[in-house]
Amino acid sequence: MLILIGISADFDPVHKGHEKLIKEARKLADNENKKVVVYLNKGFSANHAPFFVNFEARRDMALALGVDEVKSFEGLHHRLVLSYSVPIRLKQMIDDGITDYITSASISLDEIKSKAQKFIDEGNFVGMPKSYTNRNEIRWYAINQFLGSKLNYHVVKEFNKDKYSGRLIRQSIIDNGMVITDDVKKLLPKTTIEILQHEIDADRIPENRNWVEIYKKMNTYSRGNLEKIAYLNGNTINEIIKRRVYRDPESIWAVFRRSNYGPVMTRLAISSIEMGVTKKEVMDLMKGYESQGVIPDNQKVQRVIDRAWYVATSRLDAREANEKFRNEKIEVNSPLCLEAGLNLTKFETKITKEGLKTDLYVDKNGKISVQFKSEGKKIKTNLRLPAEEVTYLRYIMDSHFIPVNGHIKKSEKGFKVKVIIG
Template identity: 75%
Template sequence: MLKLIAISADFDPVHKGHEKLIKEGRKLADEKQKKLVVYLNKGYSANHSPFFVNFEARRDMALALGADEVKSFEGLHHRLVLSYSVPIRLNKMYEDGATDYITSAHISLDEIKNKAQKFVKQGNFVGMPKNYPNRNEIRWYALNEFLGSPLEYHVIPEFNKEKYSGRKIRKSILDNDMTIPKETRKLLPKTTIEILEDEIAAGRIPGERNWAEIYKRMNTYSRGNLEKIAYLNGNTINEIIKRRVYRDPESIWAVFRRANYGPVMTRLAVSAIEEEVTKKEVMDLMKSYEAKGVIPEGQKVQRVIDRAWYVANEGEKGVSAKEANETFRNKNIKVDTPPLNIHAGLNLTKFETKIVSEGLNADLYIDKDNKISVQLKADGKKIKTNLRLPAKEVTYLRYIMDSNFIPTTAHIKKDKKGYKVDITIG
């Protein structure tokens, strides 16, 4: 297998900071007699947004500066947060023959190692503190350690991040009517400028979201249909319903702010709506990588279900959800097998009871009064009703429904006293 030196990035577009990284990677590759391969995200950036510059143009920018080859990571960043996509990307690079990984940071490799140890010890890489300097580099190093350190890690000094900012470069071009201002040109390699100007002339910049599809889904989908989409919880769905109609991006950003989503989770949730990414789709993707040993133990699908069941049980003892969550994470609590099937009662009228039949599919959702409810169609009639469940099961099911990627399915089951809804988790 050919041995590689790997770089992983968005490069949107390639600026002089990236040029320095590629040249240092080139030098390392030549010293070790290996191939320099740049791995670019494709489709959606690591920040869960469409790219300003398309993959083909960014590939040409990297090749022009000395990369031997450019490969793509596609299908990840509208489905997964970084704590899940990074180990997948690391594993892919290793499978391709990468032996070394090179990146840039303004803290040293020793500092990165020290800060990474906490997360390696926990085996959970979700929730990297926002005040960590170079937290993305810390995440990559920590996850490389988790995978058994398959890649030798190299760090070069980072250029001024405030000055050499892809976001600011993109904004300057947009603000100047799709021309590259003089000050921005100073930040870009000559080859990048040439490729950018060709792309602008051809009308291929900037990449855009499919706002028409986003508006349609946010304006028309029922609570039950929105509940199936990844990264939407019950409170957020009710905010979406409450704030209709959506006609511009700002109205969409605003509803997620009201639902207490930060910028990163907002972009991921909007991307999931845009691509109609379901919770089941994300769960199945994660399980496929769990089977390869790529997903950390603390981030596995089963641990999310375990946490919900633990919090529900602790709640019965009077322990707050916050305290139970912290205990579960910090003490690596083991949980007896949580139930994956729940049988809930229904509040049906006499008429509804007559037209309902066993086997009908049903959609769970959180109603405007914050209660777990179900919607189904029987004999052409739409039926909506709250579920009847013990308090512990209500807490458990609500945690599952509010998770980012655990799906639920439900169907009607005949009971000796009438009808119940049979709920399957996962």
């Protein structure tokens, strides 16, 4: 069996910058009797959006330029941010027998190593600074080193990123009525142009979101149901309900902008809504990979929960507490179960029963609340908790991927909600 050289990409579409990367990989492969394997993201791009060009066409574009084999990463990018999907993709490549990883960047490998060291030391790859040039390449190198991989890392000098940009190429084709202009053709290999034109003629470009499904959920879901969806926090859910009705994509983008979501998180949240991705689904996926030793310790689910408890109970400013928790490897004993009081009317108390399942949500006034049904009646009420537990629970509910569930519990003075975290 040949030793493998791996490339991980979207290739949407394959342009001359990608062609250069493949040629350099091909040279390396031919000199060392290796095989070039490209791993293409499938379903959703690394930026959490539908692809412009479908997987089959992008695969053919790569193969036409001399790649030996194309494999896929599927089901990750509508569920996970890059700091979680990158180690999973790396693990798959290593398990497949990849020994060399090749990528393109405008900075040198030494510069990548220097910028990556801080994240390697901390074992935390969330929040890579936006100011970093080639931050995705820095992330891949840092995680590769942190996981103890023996993958050899190769960097090819990339073409002008402002010119050879998949985003700009796609936008030009759309703006020109699905025509590949002469200026764009100069940026694409001949084989890409042929395949791309065939896909346009067959009306398979671009792939689109299921906006009908997205409008339906954003227009009709209750706060409790929206709270279950990954990457939605309490403030955003209230903005979604406040700004109804949604009939066009711009109105949806606007509500996330008002909630201070950047473009990447907005795309991920919309993808999660579209695909019905729940916080529990994301958490279970993360835990599955944790058991395989793939997820760095500081990013594990329990550490996220522990950080929320520490910040909520610390006397420090939230930012200072976060820094202290991460840098000093603090251990805490976080409660995974809370008992909260209810504010029920006499009638509501009369029809409430032990064991009823409840949905938690943040109401329009920012209060943590609960809703449940009993005897055909919908009951909504705020929870009564100590201040520290309120802060802790709010951090958890805003974590994007840790679910909270509750059920009614009989107490000496009436009823409580037993809240289960994770």
